[in-house]
Amino acid sequence: MSTDMVQGGLTRRTLLKGGGALAAALALSKAIPAVGGSALAESTAGAAGAAGATGATGEQGDHWVKSFCGSCIWTNCGTEVHVQNGIATEVRGNLEHPANQGTLCPRGAAQLMNLYNPYRFKAPLKRTNPEKGLDVDPGWQEISWDEALDTVYEKLAAVRDSDPRRFMIMYGFAGNLHEGPFVKLFTAIFGTPNYSMSCGPLCEVHHAPSLYNMTFVDRIDLGYCNYLITFGRNVGASAAFASGPARAFTDACERGMHNVVFDPHANMESTYGEWVPTRPGSDMAIAMAMIHVMLHELDTFDREFVTERTNAPYLITPEGDYLRDPNSDKPLIWDEAAGQALAFDDPNLSAPALTGTYEVNGVKAQPAFEKIKASVAEATPEWAEERSTVPAATIRRITAEFVEAACIGATIELEGRTYPYRPAVIAVGRGSANNMQGLRFYCVADLLNCLVGAMGVPGSLVHAAGPKFVIEDGMMREYPVSKYTTDLEQAFSIPQNDFTGKQFSALARFPVFAVTLGAILDPAKYYLDYDIDVLFPYGCNPFMNDSNRELVVEAFKKVPFVFTCGYHMDETSQFCDIILPEHAHLERHQVRPIEETMAVGKDTIKLAGMNYKEPAVELLYNTRQFEDVITTLAYRLGYGPRMNQMYNLFCKLGEDYALDPTSEYSYAEMLEARLTALTQDKAKGSQWFREQGFYATEVPVEQCYDYAMLEGARLPLYNWRDWITGQFLKRNMERFDVEMPGWEGRMEEVYREYTAVPAFIDNFLTEPNDEYNLFVCNWKISPRNLGLGGQDDNVWLREVVEQLEFDDLRIQINPATAAAHGLEDGDTIIVESQHGGTTSGQIKVTGLVHPEVLGFPSQAGRVAPGMNPISKHGTSYNQLLNGADGFYFAESGSIAVGARVKIRKA
């Protein structure tokens, strides 16, 4: 099928006058004038005015401006902003937009309070008090943009001239969320490998999707799914994703989909199905028991998928490696028909063995499937019940229902192609993946999906847009992957080159934050031989995200110069030397791909395209566009050619639309190039987008299902890739005689995390602990989703949290537990973590949490003195956790979002 264009189309609603739009476009495309004698550019919006809304058009009356949302990680939703006499008075969903279809979530509906927030930065600032601390007055002094940028430039130029690695950029999901080209390109433009992320350790949801769906995040195919099992994942109802997931979920439930929620608390999704309360950190036991039931009790699985589409028949040596053909080096499979081992792609292979032991070239090898089956031999539902509190009978029943609902053997025809039809799936989310054993658990859950063939086919888990992979040993391998995983042997160096910690945590998707902070304070301890001189945190908040606030404070205090491009006086800004104030979401010039990521229905699975927005109103304050600040600095530092060329590659501009490396561009001009390259039509640039708000296309259905794309490539039922990465790591660590800080003397604990088959490894959550006899967990709710995009100080959202939400600011506790502790609804308790952190709060007694668990939804608990006081309500949940060396996930750097605690009445 050819690619159908589903364009925005002419809208029924008020359009900007053509003349006005053209005038604004001309203004945008002009060279940006210098300001006040400085070579630095004026901000785009400041030069051009708001999108046809104001001065340039003289249109002061009453009109709607096309925009898109700024309150999510993936801002898919198209919006329209009502502007009356220059004031934005309403944001509504764009009815023409195929993703959100005119709807909004509460976060999207609350964006006006992000714009009209008097706690925003209003002008550039410099610190006059050199002493830094959360409760130390920085002595802010308002300065000009010239002075602010000159100061930053001088510091960056000094680093450029000595060692660019001494410049660190730190990103994360904070009040000023950025998702644009200069997030990923930034480090490369400035020539430093030191990119860090405050949010990365809390986002352990990318490794398994890369192994099983060749993608950054997997999507649940709700258009066809009939039996959905989730572990710690919201499917779009709890967090209310208006761009499709919430709608797809309710559509599926109305259609009759059964929904099983394994979780320590009953989320909104579970009200549509079945809640199975679990003990935090025990999901691995449940998944292993499900495999046990499937393979040892029911003996039912999708033999065809497992044999042909996974490495289950590959022969494995006693050490754990593939047994390879000595000549071709290809992995071998035992052919029962031939009575000998053949290469995995041998055309004569007719009866691959899945079980048994075979002697080949003097080695006693077993098919991977046999190894997996053996790994769960003792993992009975009764064994899992002890660890998870889930009754063995429930595990057996749900496993049997899952296998039956998977319709093994059934097919479905979509757009002329036949696919396996597996309308049953297990989907894992952060609540589970970011808890102890979470990275491995996610892989084991996907192994379960593979066992019934529910992977990459209609009704199961599918990739998000833009998957790339290579085929290696007959296996799909996501491409590009982290250099440490790919070339660990070659890239490994001591001293280390960067502060990311990814060299030691070889499966890390993001920089390891504990290492970054620790290394800033003591580089030598982390095998580094240089310091960080300049730190640029933007859109990040380690003081809230990380579990060890004192460490963050000390690290920020140590770096000689810290500057940010920020929105409000949050905890991060409190530690900066220079503040470059940036726009609110509705004042920005931005594009964002249309791409649904969580869960998809039939009406969203094929969607692709681009959202566009311009400033909806005149700037309220003396702020600038983040991207213009970046480009200004890059050009002045002489990084222009590098930046322009990287932008060309990143945005796939091709020859016709590429930026000239030797010229300087405003961000508006860069966007114009990107938009016209996308539409392949020079008439469809920002002016066209201004009128439409978005450009939507559909991809063919065969590009939506991995099964079609992965013809000839298998999936890792046996996780050889992680295993071999661990082998490389061990060899390198021993070669350089180094150990991971925090794991000194117990490196075997690190290496055993790189497992090829399911394994339950006890840890601080699972080991018995009579003193700390409760657990904590938190979750997303519709008015607060990761706290990003300014949700913690958005007055409308906090009002909903405090006055209307069931999941309000209180700490949730089960009635039986409250009674056992002599507590009543409304009492204040002190919560002490096994890791030393303490917090307190009022309790809410509810049967919606597991008896061993305290629930902390909706928390803000901000501590920055300069923020809206409303943001300070609630507890700082993350301070109960432990992301320190020796406690984070050794293989990936993630922090467990659960901990053991004890409580007492205040």
Place this chain on the structure above:
Amino acid sequence: MIIDLKRCIGCNACTVTCKQAHGTAPGTFWCQVRASEEGTYPYATKKVLPTLCMHCENPTCVHVCPTGASYKREDGIVLVDSERCIGCRYCMAACPYEARTFDFGDRSGYFPEQEQTSYEAMMLEQHVKGTVSKCTFCHDKLEAGGMPACAQACPTHARVFGDLDSEELQALLKRGAYQARPDMRTNPSVYYLPK
């Protein structure tokens, strides 16, 4: 309006979108989601119920209003004429749905420690101290060919707005639709479809 409780996820998009469309003061909710809990562990579930003015065919608020400020239009929409409202609040006491709010005149807004924002200054002009306010079914949007802000915003399309006599809505009503507090004999124009 028909609200399908099978599709309502209790997200409060309706609540917030109503707040911004009408610029209501802190603590005033013309539209909101009431959340509660049903059953006991491990069978407990969260219950959510979106509420707003029911725009009753037989509105008690109109009957008790001494000045005629509360009135029902020919199309069935119940409104308050703030010019005629004397703030006696009989209507608030009479409304079985607690859908009305009294404006005590506090204009400190959402940022009491700061100057009033230009948005708040503009929106609060529409509200009159000493009068009662409530959901208007966004009649201005209806007159412009649109729909109530809450109905458009709902991310699961749980709200269907239209002529209750139309074929589409009649078909939905046959799926077990019910009205709140039928004992009050108000005959609301807002129906719920059961979960």
